[in-house]
Amino acid sequence: MMMISSSSSSSSPSSSPSSSSAVPSPLIPTIILLLLCLPALFYLAPHILPPPPSPPISFPDELDDLSLFRRATAVESHANNPSKPKSHLGATNSKPKIAFLFLTNSDLHFSPLWERFFKGNRSNRDLYTLYVHADPTVRTKINIPGGVFSEDRFIPAKKTHRGTATLVSAARRLLATALLDDPSNAFFTLISQHCIPLHSFNFFYDTLFEVKSHQAAELRHLKYKSFIEIISKDPNILKRYNARGKNVMVPEVPFDKFRMGSQFFTLTRRHALLVVSDRRLWKKFKLNCLTPQSCYPEEHYFPTLLSMEDPKGCTSYTLTRVNWTNSVNGHPHTYHPPEVSPELIYKLRRSNFTNPYMFARKFSPDCLEPLMNMAKEVIFRD
16 A cells, blocks of 8 residues: 555656656746846836826915915005006106016026126116025025025025926916015016026116117006017927826817917016916916926916917017027037137027027036126127
């Protein structure tokens, strides 16, 4: 019995150790291959897969902004109250100002150049105001330049993420703060830390307020226009429109009303107020995108809103020159010191529109020295 059992057992393929080791499992090569491929997968995944969507704007941040926007709207409504006695700009009234809105997530590398821009003439100090929105995640790392960029010029800020509605929120926050801060702010110019001026402050001011063509511009009720790029035809416009999903933007924003344009603008006061009082379009543009590579709310929201509400009140072009030749990952060309010259400044000023370009981007921080060297004789010599 024992022998039969032993013989039977030894003849069984499944119970034979030598037989089992002779026939390797087909899973083993597959497992080894997967282990070998893992490093390659970790390396290639970020280059193949689309980036994860950025976190949506938080509810507390939305409430904070809404409170700020309502205060700005209420102050403006009170100022325009028909029962309130009207004052006219004149000798006893302050001249209209330009509010410069700096949006940054790093040091203001070109602050010495901007300091010269603002202080080119001592009489300029009553013709401008300045506000800085610095991403709080890097705020403690940012050096406060001082001078016109003093600590009190930095407004309460929130996180910003490139290619998300947070950049729209930041710009609206700057606009609302400037509206509340000074009723003399008549134009609102959005600037990045990579922007440089191409002309003197006086030239920019006279151009906006048409001083050369209207000798008493401050005494007349002129209806100025906003300088904002508005593009209705572009090969990528449909992709950008559907970035949040097909038909998600309707009914508030039908496709034929959707517009694109530069992130950087100069808005009139009435348009700044229109932006901070908007709720209808904002609820669409603040939605997260399914295809982030086609989604740039900061380039869509402002031109779409103003085109829908007041197209005749906009020039449809911006005053900030950007070079999109050889762009990388959605970033425009960045100028470096070897490229900086008087000829570059003259070239960047040239425009196909009524007005020349007043600002340009994008410049690397190490361009400061060559720019400062030609500031007096080239940039600010109009």
